[in-house]
Amino acid sequence: MLEVTGLRVAYGGIQAVRGINFHVAEGEMVALIGANGAGKTSTLKALARLLNAAGGSVRFRGEEISKLAPHALVSAGIALVPEGRGVFPRMSIVENLQMGAYCRSDKDAIAADIEHIFGLFPRLKERARQMAGTMSGGEQQMLALGRALMSRPKMLLLDEPSMGLAPIMVQKIFEVIRTVASEGMTVLLVEQNAKLALETSQRGYVMESGEITLTGDAADLLSDPKVRAAYLGE
Ligand SMILES: Nc1ncnc2c1ncn2[C@@H]1O[C@H](COP(=O)(O)OP(=O)(O)OP(=O)(O)O)[C@@H](O)[C@H]1O
Ligand SMILES: [Mg+2]
Structure with a gap:
């Protein structure tokens, strides 16, 4: 469903x-893990067209999307x-929630969603009527x-959904992520919580200093001594 080749992001000279x-196959949940500053958010921002990649190709359902406008990307099915x-x-x-559906015009279906x-x-x-800014971190997540x-995406890009949340809230959020995935959603999950990410995903990629250094089935990565040493605190 998503095929990323030679993707580069630069900030000035950095x-x-x-x-x-x-790549992420249809219906798959794939984890992208790595330490602070590894380049995970930059990767997601480039995929979502919030910044221009310095090079490379991003194909989504066979179509090159690395030059699309951000709103066109939502219509294409990426959130x-x-x-x-x-x-x-x-x-x-x-x-x-209504803002999430701004690219849709099917009023009844929006209300149902x-x-x-x-x-x-x-x-x-x-x-429902509370200002979003006054909600807790977990509620905002x-x-x-x-x-x-609400945009009825075909693929979700999640950037650190567990960040800053109490364990009980993390559990609740991940329960919903698993539910959505089990209903067929394709998910790319960026997390610093490597254990949680790999336990939730089928496959994973490890990112270090802007490069992917390790990839495999999530279960294999979870038992990999290098991953355990670097990301699971062992
Ligand atoms: N707007 C920016 N201008 C300059 N440098 C940036 C900018 N955004 C990110 N960087 C740099 O790019 C590198 C990758 O940052 P990025 O946010 O992608 O990392 P990350 O893997 O998401 O880290 P974290 O786990 O802390 O969220 C870092 O060295 C960061 O300082
Ligand atoms: Mg980040």
Whole structure:
């Protein structure tokens, strides 16, 4: 579904992503793990067209998307849940969810999808009219995920959904991520929590200093001594 070849991202003279190759098959959940500054967010931003890649090709369902405008990307079926969530703080929960559907015009289906999101996250329903900026970090992460789903994406890009959240909230968020994946969603999951990411995914890539240094089945990576030493604190 997603085929990335030779992707490069640079900030001025700094090479953040140095020509990486990876792919995600339809219906797969794939983890991209690595330490601070490895280039994970830069990779997702390039995929979501929030920045221009310095080189390389990104094919999504057979189509080259590395030059598309960000809104065209949403229409093509890719939704990013950004690091730090990026909800609209002065809009209510319902308004944030409606914003997620801005590229759609099927009013009845949009209303039904909002109800579906409320089913996944009852907490959001209880607070439907609350300003998003006044919600807790975990609630904002739920909302960011819900908003991304409102575009009815074919693929989700998740940037550190567990960051800064209490364990119980992480559990709740990942329960929903697993549910969505089990319903057929294709997911690229960026996480510093390598254990959680690999336990949730089928395959994984390890990124270090802008390069992919290791890849394999998630279970194999979880038992790999190098991964255990570098990312699982052993
Ligand atoms: N806007 C920017 N301008 C200059 N350098 C940047 C910019 N954004 C990121 N970088 C640099 O690019 C490198 C990769 O950063 P990136 O945010 O992609 O890492 P990351 O793997 O997501 O890290 P983290 O786990 O901390 O989120 C880092 O060295 C970072 O300092
Ligand atoms: Mg990051």
